[in-house]
Every structure is written in structure tokens, then in C-alpha cells.
Amino acid sequence: MSERATSIPPEEQHDDQDQDQDQDQDADATANADGNDTTAGATGADAAVTGDGTQPKPVTTGAESVVRALENAGVEYAFGVQGGAIMPVYDALYDSDITHVTMAHEQGASHAADAYGIVSGEPGVCLATSGPGATNLVTGIADADMDSDPMLALTGQVPTDFVGNDAFQETDTTGVTTPVTKDNTFAADPDRVGTDVSEAFALAREGRPGPTLVDLPKDVTNAETDREPDEPATPDTYEVTEEADPTIVASAAERIENATRPIMLLGGGVIKGEASETCREFAIEHDIPVVTTMPGIGSFPEDHELSMEMAGMHGTGYANMAITHCDTMIAVGTRFDDRLTGGIETFAPDAEIIHVDIDPAEISKNIHADYPLVGDADTVVSQLARAVETSPQATKWRAQCQQWKSDYSMAYDAPEDEPIQPEFVVEALDEATSDRAVVTTGVGQHQMWACQYWTFTEPRTWVSSHGLGTMGYGLPAAIGARLAADDDQEVVCIDGDGSFLMTLQGLSVAVRENLDITVAVLNNEYIGMVRQWQDAFFEGRHSASDYGWMPEFDKLAEAFGASGFRIDEYDEVADTIEAALAEDGPSVIDVHIDPQANVYPMVPSGGDNGQFALAEDQL
Amino acid sequence: MSGDGSGRRRGLDGPAPEERPTPAGRRNEQGIRIDPEVEAKQEPRRTVISTLVEHEPGVLSDVSGLFSRRQFNIESLTVGPTTDDDRARITLVVEEPDPGIDQIKKQLRKLIPVISVRELESDAMRRELALVKIDADQPAEVAAVADMYDGKTVDSCPETATIEITGSRQKIDAAIETFEQFGIREIDRTGTTALARGTQSTAAPASTTESTAEAASHPQNQYAPADDD
Ligand SMILES: Cc1ncc(C[n+]2csc(CCOP(=O)(O)OP(=O)(O)O)c2C)c(N)n1
Ligand SMILES: [Mg+2]
Numbered sequence: 147m148s149e150r151a152t153s154i155p156p157e158e159q160h161d162d163q164d165q166d167q168d169q170d171q172d173a174d175a176t177a178n179a180d181g182n183d184t185t186a187g188a189t190g191a192d193a194a195v196t197g198d199g200t201q202p203k204p205v206t207t208g209a210e211s212v213v214r215a216l217e218n219a220g221v222e223y224a225f226g227v228q229g230g231a232i233m234p235v236y237d238a239l240y241d242s243d244i245t246h247v248t249m250a251h252e253q254g255a256s257h258a259a260d261a262y263g264i265v266s267g268e269p270g271v272c273l274a275t276s277g278p279g280a281t282n283l284v285t286g287i288a289d290a291d292m293d294s295d296p297m298l299a300l301t302g303q304v305p306t307d308f309v310g311n312d313a314f315q316e317t318d319t320t321g322v323t324t325p326v327t328k329d330n331t332f333a334a335d336p337d338r339v340g341t342d343v344s345e346a347f348a349l350a351r352e353g354r355p356g357p358t359l360v361d362l363p364k365d366v367t368n369a370e371t372d373r374e375p376d377e378p379a380t381p382d383t384y385e386v387t388e389e390a391d392p393t394i395v396a397s398a399a400e401r402i403e404n405a406t407r408p409i410m411l412l413g414g415g416v417i418k419g420e421a422s423e424t425c426r427e428f429a430i431e432h433d434i435p436v437v438t439t440m441p442g443i444g445s446f447p448e449d450h451e452l453s454m455e456m457a458g459m460h461g462t463g464y465a466n467m468a469i470t471h472c473d474t475m476i477a478v479g480t481r482f483d484d485r486l487t488g489g490i491e492t493f494a495p496d497a498e499i500i501h502v503d504i505d506p507a508e509i510s511k512n513i514h515a516d517y518p519l520v521g522d523a524d525t526v527v528s529q530l531a532r533a534v535e536t537s538p539q540a541t542k543w544r545a546q547c548q549q550w551k552s553d554y555s556m557a558y559d560a561p562e563d564e565p566i567q568p569e570f571v572v573e574a575l576d577e578a579t580s581d582r583a584v585v586t587t588g589v590g591q592h593q594m595w596a597c598q599y600w601t602f603t604e605p606r607t608w609v610s611s612h613g614l615g616t617m618g619y620g621l622p623a624a625i626g627a628r629l630a631a632d633d634d635q636e637v638v639c640i641d642g643d644g645s646f647l648m649t650l651q652g653l654s655v656a657v658r659e660n661l662d663i664t665v666a667v668l669n670n671e672y673i674g675m676v677r678q679w680q681d682a683f684f685e686g687r688h689s690a691s692d693y694g695w696m697p698e699f700d701k702l703a704e705a706f707g708a709s710g711f712r713i714d715e716y717d718e719v720a721d722t723i724e725a726a727l728a729e730d731g732p733s734v735i736d737v738h739i740d741p742q743a744n745v746y747p748m749v750p751s752g753g754d755n756g757q758f759a760l761a762e763d764q765l
Numbered sequence: 766m767s768g769d770g771s772g773r774r775r776g777l778d779g780p781a782p783e784e785r786p787t788p789a790g791r792r793n794e795q796g797i798r799i800d801p802e803v804e805a806k807q808e809p810r811r812t813v814i815s816t817l818v819e820h821e822p823g824v825l826s827d828v829s830g831l832f833s834r835r836q837f838n839i840e841s842l843t844v845g846p847t848t849d850d851d852r853a854r855i856t857l858v859v860e861e862p863d864p865g866i867d868q869i870k871k872q873l874r875k876l877i878p879v880i881s882v883r884e885l886e887s888d889a890m891r892r893e894l895a896l897v898k899i900d901a902d903q904p905a906e907v908a909a910v911a912d913m914y915d916g917k918t919v920d921s922c923p924e925t926a927t928i929e930i931t932g933s934r935q936k937i938d939a940a941i942e943t944f945e946q947f948g949i950r951e952i953d954r955t956g957t958t959a960l961a962r963g964t965q966s967t968a969a970p971a972s973t974t975e976s977t978a979e980a981a982s983h984p985q986n987q988y989a990p991a992d993d994d
Contacts, residue, residue, distance in 0.1 A: 320823060325834050329877040332822060349877065383819065383880050463779055471788055482796070495790030495798065507871035510864060513796040554779040561773070746776045756787060761776025 205374055208333075209234035209367035211340030212300065212360075213242050215375035219347045221271050223247060223262060223629050225255040227282075229275020231302025231315060234367035236273075247625070247659060250651035252279050256286020257619050257649070258626030260295045260357075261609045265584060265630035267420070269296035269350040269358075276302045277315030280361075281322065285616055287357045288326040292613025293441055294418060296355035298347050299323075305365040306334065319361045328356030336366050340375025348378035353386035354505040355418055386504065390519035390526045398476075398500045398517035399533035405474035407496075407543040408434045411457070414441025414612070415479015415503060417605040419523030422446070425478060428527055432537040435547045437465045439480050440597060441612045447603040454547060458486040460594040463554025463747045463758055468547055469494055470756035474538070476530070478502040479523045482512040483613060484752070492754035502526045554747070554760070556598060565740035566716055568592065568668045572599040575638055575666060578723045582607060583636040586623040588645020589615045590675040592668040594745040596640040607635075618648030624663040625656055636664065636727060643669040643696050653706040656732035664726050665703075665734045670741040671696045678744045682765045703734035711735040795864045807862035811840065813885040813959045814869065817968040819878040820846065820853040827876050828855055837861060837869050841893075841956030852880065854968070858934075858957045881968045889967075891959040894929065895937045900948035901926040907947055914940040925950060 205211040212235050216224070225247045228236055239246055249255040252274040259270030274283045280301040290297040304313040320330045329349050333339040339362065346358040402408060410429050416422055422445045429436045429452055436446045437457045448455050457465035469475070475497040480486070487493040493513060501508075501515035502523055509518040519526050560567040572595050576583075585600055586609040587593040593610060602608050609627050611619040624639040631637055646667050656663055673691040680688055700710030709729045711722050713736070726733040747758040750765055759765045793799050795807060818824045825844055832839045840858040847854050859869055866884065873882045885891075897916075899907055901924060911918060911928045914936065920927040930940045934957060941952065961967040 321826070324823070324827060324830055334822075381877060383877055463777070467785070471786070490794060490796050491791050492788075493792060493796075495792055496788045497798075505875070507868065507875055509871075510796065511868060513792070514798065514864075554777070556777065558777065559773070742775070744775055754787075756785060757782040759776075759782065760779050761774060763774075764776075764782055 204372060205340065206370060206372065207234065207238065207367065208336035208339045208362075208369050208371055209238040211336075211371060211373060211375050212343050212362065212367060213238040213244070215340040215343035215347065215378070216244060216271060217242060218375060219344065219378045220268070221347075224271040224273055225249050225258040225262070225626065226273030226300075227252050227255060227275070227279060229279045229302060229315070231276035231304055231364045232273055232279070232300070232362065233275075233302070234364060235300065235302065235362060238367075245629075246273075247629070247655065249622070249625075250654050251649065252282030253285050253618065254622035254625070254649055254652045254655070256283045256297070256299065257289065257616070257622035258629075259297050259299070260286055260290040260293075261586060261623035261626035262630045263290070263296040263350075263355070263626075264293075264609050265606050265627045267296075267418075267606070269298045269347055269355075270626055270630075271298045271300070273300045274302070275315065276304055276319065277317045279315075280317055280319040284322060284326065285614075286622075287323055287359065289611050289614040289616045289619065290357040291326045291328065293414065293611070294355050295357070296350045296418075297357040298343075298350050299327075299357060299359040300343070301359060301361050302367075303332070303361045303363040306363045307365070309363065319359070323359050326357070327359050328354075330359040330361065332361045333363065333366050336369035336371040337373040339366050339371075340373065344375045344378040345381060348380045349384065352380050353384070354415070386522075387506070387520045388522045388525050390502070390521040390529055392529070394517055394519055395526070395529045395533050398519060399530055399535075401474055401498055401500065401517065402432070402476065402530070402534050402538060403536050405538040406540055407471060407473040408432075408538050408540055409454070409468050409472040409475055410434050410436045410446075411439065411469065411475055411477040411480055412436060412442040412445040413439040413478060413480025415523050416442055416445040417479075419479060419504065421478065421523035421527055422605040424524050424527045424531065428531050431531070432534065433540065433544060434476070434538070435468055435544060437461075437469055439483070439486050440610070442480065443597060443608040444602045444605045448601045449603060451548075452544075454551070456597055457755065458483075459488070459749045459751075460598065460745050460747065461486075461749075461755075461758075462556060462598070463760065464547065464550035466747065466749065466755040466758050467550045467554065470754075471546075472497045474498050474500070476500045476502070478527060479504075481508045484512075487512065488749045488755045489752045492756065500530075502530075560716075562716065566713065566719070566737065568595045568670075568737075568739045568743050569599045570716070571666065571668060571713075571719060571737050571739065572596055572640065574719045574723055575640070576600045578720070578727055579636045579638060580634070582632075582634070583638055584609060584624075584627045584631050586610065586620045586627055586637070586639045588620040588641045588648075589617045590642040590645060590673070591670070591678065591743070591745050592640055592642040592645070592674070594675075595668070598745075600640075617642070617645040620645055621649050621652040621656075621665060624665065625652055625659075625661055628656075628661045628663050637662070639663060639665040641665055641667045642674060643667055643671060643693065643699070644673045646699065647697075650702070653703060653708055653732060653734070657707040660731045662730055663732050664729075665732070666723075666726075667699050667734065667736050668739050669696060669699065669736055670739050670743065672741055674741075674743075675745070681744075682748075682762055683750075699734055699736035703732075709733040713737045795862070797864075807864065809838070809860050809862050809865070811858065811860040812866060813889060813891060813957060814857045814859060814866075814873070814882060815885055815959060815961075815967050816855045816857070816873055816882045817847070817880045818853050818855055818876075819880065820851050821878055824853070824876075824878040825855070827878065828857075828873070831872055831876065832857075832869075835868070835872060837865065843956040843958050845958075856957060856959050883961075883967065885959055885961055885967065889959050889961050891933055891957050892931055893934055893937055893955055893957050894931045895941070895952060895954040896927055896929055897941060897944055897949060898925050898927045898951040899944050900924065900950065903947060907944075910940070910943050910947075913943070916940065
């Protein structure tokens, strides 16, 4: 088996003349081709036509073909940080219409690209240099991988001759990122590097989306080539099943018709597969209550009568009752993460599971699927819709679900004489913004309050770090979301004090680019979620969770050149939010909330969803 | 401390956990609903998975990384060229319960450089090669045992003899056990290589449609002894 270095073509290989030769050719074979005659740039004429109708200049270097590949794919924005090994690519970007947003930290670049991908549906692009640039991207790549978000990362690499020598800023980037990418490639050939990028872009988007990475050695991007990149297409070895097996669809449909306690469980795949509309129609047509996972938030309007909202660790009590007692679960685009299922033994134990997923490996990975339906969410739910002839007889069940909605209401206390309760702030922000406002978050209690108390009605408006749970996601995600969202969509980051501290250097980017985002820091001067667990499970021993002191975020914002606001009292909430939203550029509201506030309901890790705690004494 | 100045009980209202109805059913750790009557805990079985991959850098680490990352139980992995210069074959012997074997196949198929994945039938041809370096104090006896296992002496000196044995895993295990009486200095084993029988092709065209039912229909312990022993 060849190791990485052995497949690297000899230095001069880009001079190879045989332009029409199959690109899959073994490097060594083509290197020896004797060369004088053939027409250079045979594929140059096929280059995409630019927006204004002019032919783009033919590429002359590997770096130019990288940028051309991005342009061909319709990329408008890229997020990144410069550095030695990626300089040739940046130099080519200088002449491109692609808008590059220079980030303050590569982690921010990958989160911004991730959020751009969530909101726009197209892969977000991030760039970094080799070594520390690449490793700084890793958190955001891993985040995108866990949440199946489309993203393309381009990293500089030391020249191929230096690879393996522990050269300055050398990191085995493909090695480091293999476990956290959908696919990655070490670009070894200047004639092929553009196509590597096209292919990575296509792979990030097609089928189950995810992050892809192309590692770009400096000699490859610097080298001469006249080879235009191929159009974005996935490799032949990549297969996606769009339509589910009709016989399983038929038996699943029969099961749905005969269900007495049906629910739909909508996951993030519904949003990525653009299946929200079809799922809504199906649920409403057949009067089936709908539960979502956390990434599935926005797939179904939470103000609809059939909505039971989010299930799982901090899901609503009614969603967890519905999920525990249903007899038929139509689960679409979900991977049954443990934060959703709690203990496997007690997860929907009476339910036959109809599992729709585009990734066959998700079927029966965690929860056995009685009706495995591999395919595209929209296609398969449409197949089901055609196959189901009569609605399930579930009047009693629906009444039960409504009863649970009132039994386990999310209504909270907000005594006037206590510090501000965070739920109130989330509701006030929701009220002050439109239905299409985009919400990003950090990770912790504030994230859960955002899920629970913001009423989401539209897909691609909830942008959070679900699977990886990355503190610091909120602000850079707001930057990416802002550039992907329409101008009339507000972008609000509901952050925690601890999370904000992790990536707040991104404020410099938001100010420089004059991005209209509003950051509301729910400041409890605590690593709040950890403090809550310590109170519940570690006898209140607040080891390393009590900051006790926090910078004044409003003043910090002003130092960056953003607008700073502060809220301490209930009667300041509405006016201050309005003023912050009215700012054209970035604004930060430092909201001093009740440091003792806790998130409920709560299912402890591995617990029984139906036994969620409503207060600490029930844990 | 968790001291809460106000002294009010924090949380939400609603029936307490013990006041709620609870469902009767249960799932096992594999997420399968269990009929309490027939508790079906799936036992691990050993099987051979053959994969055809693009002969490109990193593919071996993609495959081995997948196994360690997902805690799949792997017994051996061999890799080598095929008739096509651009393709290599990786043969894996794994031991997992049926749902795990199913996951292995699906996760392998997800790797982009993987072209096809196939679980071989129990009658597939399997061979492993071992070199066993033995103390040669009793050359005649060593030669006799080597003969018993169709072994070939590839090296000998006054102190040691090195025997090459080819065959099924069980045969090699047995040979090594027998050689132990002479004192074994070193062993190297290649791991299992395998091909499907007759006109069957080991590398079925990439099939994502292989049904879960197929895996379920495999007999529980399908690692039958190979043909040569
Ligand atoms: C990068 C990272 N480090 C550590 C954690 C573990 N962790 C989870 S929640 C949390 C507290 C977050 O504090 P803050 O952002 O203030 O949110 P709060 O819970 O107070 O709302 C921590 C440390 C994490 N999720 N991510
Ligand atoms: Mg906090």
C-alpha cells in the first residue's frame, strides 16, 4: 500500500502534456510520458462563464485552479486566516469575486463556515494555513461533522518535499482530520488540485452533508498548470440512495394507518433534506403529533397545535411523554443521539420504529428500525404520503398529548424581587424579532433556554452546536449566519458568559465588516450548566465553575467598536433589546440574569425520558 | 454552595416522576425491543469481510482508524494489490454480534475510497501464512511435526529451524501449539486472506442495498473450518 509520500508526483509533472489523458492515471506512468506536441489548456475553453458574461482568464497555477473550482461551485464567501503555506491560494483569491472574511481566529472561520452552510444550505468555505492554522480549524470541522453540516475546509501544507520531515508548521492535517471529516484529500498534483476541490465541494453537499477538507501543499498551489477544474461532482465510489424500498414503504404505511399512538420525530436531516414542508403536510393531513430533536428545531412550527416541541435531556415534558408512550414513531433524519434517547432500554419501548435516513449506517445503529427506509427525507416522506390511505385513529392519543402539554407546561416563575430570569429574556428577544430571525448560541444553560423559550417556526433559523456541544460557537456562527441570511432576517446570538469569552475576538470581525448582529449574553458569572450538575450530582461543590468575576461585556464591546448595552432589571429588558436590535452594526447586551437559575425539565444522562425531573429534588 | 437566597423551590410544575404512567416494554442494549419471553441477546460471531479499495494514500489508515474509533472488534487485517493497479483488497476478520457486523459493513461503505464491501460466505477459501522459528535441538521431531502440518522448512541452522505453514487459522493455531514443545523463539503471522469460491466474485459491485435481513439470516456461528483441515 502506498504511503502518502510515495504517491507524490515528481516535481515537473505539471508539465505533462497529455492533457486528455485520464486523470486517474498513476502518477509515475504519466511522469515518464515524453512530451512535446499536445495542445496545452485543452479544457480551458470549457471554463465557466463569469457573472458578467465574460470568459474568465484561463488558470495558470494550482492556486488559481483551486479558486476557479470555488467560483464554478458558486461560492460567494470564504472565511479564513492567512499564513505561509496558504499564501498562493490567497493570492489567487485577490483577483476573485469571492468575498473573503478575514477572521480573528481559525476556529471562528470554521464555525462561521458551518453556520453559513446551515443557513444557506450550501457548503460554507473556510481556509487556514498549515500547522496551527489547520489545527485551529479542527474544532469547527468536528462540530460540522457531528451535525452533518456542509462545509469545505482548505488548508495550506508545507511543500511536498518537506512533508514528513517535521518542517516548520507541518501537521499531518489529513491524519488529524480523518476522524472528523466526511472525506479529506491530500492534493498531490497541480493538474488535479482544482478537481480535488470541486469534488470535495460536491461531497460536502451531496447525500448526508458533512465537512470535507483538501490539504494544499504550497508547491502544488504554486506550480504551473493550465488544467481547469472539473465541475463539482462526487466520485464514482460515492452512492446515494434517494428512494426507499417500496415494499418497506408499503408495510410502514400500513403500520401508520393502524397506529393508535403515532408520533413523528423530526431531526436535522429534515431541514438539510428540505423536507420540512412535506413533513408538515404529512403530520397535519394525518393529525400526527410532532416531536423534534434539537437539530430538528424549526422543521415544524412550534406554535402549531400538533407540535410537542423538542424531546430529550432538556426537552419539554410533553415531548418526552409522547416519545415514551407512542406505539409508532416515524423518525426522519435523526441519528438517535444519546441526548435524545436517554437510556436505550427505556426509549420509546412500545414503539415500532419507522426510520427514514439517507445514511444506511444510521439505520439500527443505536435504535433498531422495524421499518428501515433508506433515502432522501423529502422523497421518502412523499413516498409514505402516497402510500398512507387512511389516517390513524388517534383521537384519544391526541387528547392525551394535549393533556400532557397542560400538565407539564413550560410556564416559569419570574418573581419581581429576584434577579432577571433567563426565560423572560429569551421570550423578549423572540417577541422583538421577526419569525424568520436566526438564532445562534453557545453551549450551556443559555442554549437550552433558547431552545425551550424561543418559538421556532421556520427551518434554517436555529443555528447551534448540537452533537459536539462547542462553547464559543455562537458569535462566529452569527457572523457566518449573517452573511448567509437575507437582509430582513435579524441575527441574534444568545450566548453564555463562558461561551462568549471563548471566541469574543470575533467581535473585531463583526465590527470591521459592519455585520448587523445582536449578541445577548445571559450572564450568570458561572459555567452555569456545570454548576447545575454540581448542585445535582456533586453535592454543590463548585469546582472550577464559579467565575465570580466577569469583564463588563458592554464596555468590552465598545472597546471593539461595537455598541454595548447592559440589563439588570426587568423594566430595562424590552427597551434595551429594542435599542440593540435597532443598531445597524454589531451590538452586545450584557444581561445579568439570576445566577441560580436552572434548566428544567431534565433527564439525567442515560436516564428514562418519561421520568424527567421538573426540579432538583426529582433527580 | 447551591444555596438559593430566595428559598423558593425552583423548577417546573407537573406530576412527579412516580405519578406518571410507565410503558411496559423495554429495549436491549442494541436498541432492539425485547419480548420479555424471548430475550434475544445477540452473541458475537466471527466473520470475514472483504473490501476492494482505491489504491491511494491514506486508505489503510482510514479503514484501521474506523475500527479503533468505533470500537469494532477486529482480529486481523491484510492488504495487498489486485489485478487492477488502481485497486487494493483489504481482508478483515471481525468478531461482533450481527448488528455490529452490519454497522461495520455500512461504515466501511461510507468511506469514499472504498469501492465494495462484502461479507464472505462461510465456505469461502481462507488462508493464513505463519513463520515459526523453533529451537532445533530435536531436528527430526521438528521435521516430523512440520510434515504433519504440510510445513516447509525455510531456514535452518544448528540452533533454530524456521517453518512456514499455510492454512486456515485453526490449522496454524494447532501447528503452533504442537511446536511449543520444542520451544518457539518467534512467530510472524500474516492474518487471513480470503476469496469467494468458484465463479463467485469476492468483490461484489458496491452494493448499498444489501439488506439487513441478509445479515440476520446468517447462521449464528458461521466460521466453519476451512476446506484443508
Ligand atoms: C469548548 C468547551 N469546553 C467545555 C465544555 C463543557 N461545558 C459545557 S456547558 C459549560 C458551561 C458553559 O458556560 P456558559 O457559556 O457561561 O453557559 P451557561 O451554562 O452559564 O449558560 C461547559 C464548561 C464545552 N461544552 N465546550
Ligand atoms: Mg454562564
